[in-house]
Amino acid sequence: MMKKQIMLGMAMAALGLGMAGCSSSSSNKTVNVGILQIVQHGSLDAARQGFKTELNKEIKAKHSDWKVNYNYQNAQGDQANLNTMSQQVSQKNPKLILAIATPAAQAVAKKTKTTPIMTTAVTDLKGAGLVKSNEKPGTNVSGTSDVAPVSKQLKLLKSMTKGDKPLGIMYNSSEENSVLQVGIAKKYAAAHDIKLKLVSVTSTNDVQSALSTLSGKISGLYLPTDNLMASSMKIIGKEAQSAKLPVVTGSIEMAEDGGTATYGINYKDLGKQTAKMAAKVILDNKKPQDMAVETSDSLHLYVNKDRATHLGLKANDIKEP
Template sequence: MHLRKLMTGISLAGLLLLGGCSSKKADDNKAVKHVGVLQVVQHPSLDKAYKGFKKGLKEEGYVEGKNLKIDYQNAQNSQDNLKSMSDKLVKEKSDLILGIATPAAQSVANATQDIPVVVTAVTDLKAAKLVNSNAKPGRNVTGTTDMVSIKRQIDLLLSIVPKAKTIGIMYNAGEANSKIQADMATAVLKNAGVKVLIKTANTTNDVQQVTETLASKVQGIFVPTDNTFDSAASVVGKVVKEKKVPLVAGSTDQVKTGGLASIGIDYEALGEQTGKMAAKILAGKAKPADMPVEKAHDMRLVVNKKMAKALGIDPKSIKAPKN
């Protein structure tokens, strides 16, 4: 009897010990935050935004492999991939989902109205129907905008080619954020008394032909932040260099690869801002509905000196417009 009681006691103690371990393990698992990421396509600006996002989370105490698990998905500019990947991230019950660039942000937002969503590299969240307003989103979505001053970009281009009679604009008409910027640029140019010629490309395969056609008819080109043209920046750069046409881009990364100048943002810094916003949501300190959309903290002039010299322009002569 004593032996049986002793064995029963040991068994109960063992069960309690196992139960305690299971409970601790469950608590540990609960402490790990699951973040889904959907990026529309791979190119430098968006890659930097993702890198910055992870940096921002880490600075706020969320470290991959410790208390953070990230499921990264890249749609490679496929609408079918965007939908299936969004559904996957929602089905996995992510604690938060990041959408990088407008198409990815819209896809994720359409897939869930419950899971918190933050977005980055989106030009106009309200126009993209992601928020009720930039000041008070009112839904499960918030984030950062990569909108830059289009007027300053155009003023920069006109300061480089002050005698220009016609300025070209290239973008993918299928990207809502690009069309918004193109329309704004058109208005600024017309107000300055400059003729505008617009060409669009639906895929990267169309970019070379579009650039060659436009470059032969204009004295300068403006390209807004556009995923299609960013992805083919080197192709664009080769053409404008041969045609001797200055190109101002909305993206500083495109300038480094195939443009002349830009007053743009640092996408890694923008991603970092987004990561810190996400950290507040994960910590339960804020909700997307109440978090105003944030703009980049700083803008900077970037000049491609090699391109400038190839075009016969003194890099030092290129200055950022004051207004």
């Protein structure tokens, strides 16, 4: 009898240890998140950093012992890289994928129809074929749109210019989001009797020559939230400074890198907003197909004081449009 009791006690102890081991492995959970970014530049980097910071915070608040493992891939603007990396990211069986910018989102969405995908820095999810509607996506994709307040940004640029020369707009004609924003700019300009001079480019090699075609013909330059423009801000800023041209950009990060001012989105904040949506998927089992696409919670006036001073503008005189 005693022997049976001892053996029963040992069995129970072993079971207890086994259960403790299961509990420990369940509590020390690792959440795998894939990230695919189209290219490296200030705005997209800020969105990624904001996303990671906020997602870590959201998860730790609910499960202090959970860890988040990020598989980050950057295509550096190369379509072949994008195709390969989207495959790699989706094959790792992540809990969720973050796609940064339209081409990255489209590439990942082609690779998986089941893994939840959150996007950020995508201007028009419906237009890009990522969702059925912004209100009810109906696919495994949702996230935040970086649609800029184009009309207010043009109004800001107009307030910083003199004379009757047209406002210039430079954009990448192969980026859907840029074409959309230029369309909005045209409508606003037509309604407010503002003349525009447009020039499109499709590679960084074309930027300098395109700027030279605008030299002396415009009173100010507008740049939409465009990956190519963002990647070329150092060049654009230098040329615009030499030509004494005020530059209003689609994003704050672009203005920091060479623009004069903007009234727009802070991409780090947009990334944080996206992370809050992602946390609902990871922690509360929400489905992207039922989560409405969100736009930026807040807009900010940013003035690059050094650039403004160089143009003879007082930073304090540049007001929110």
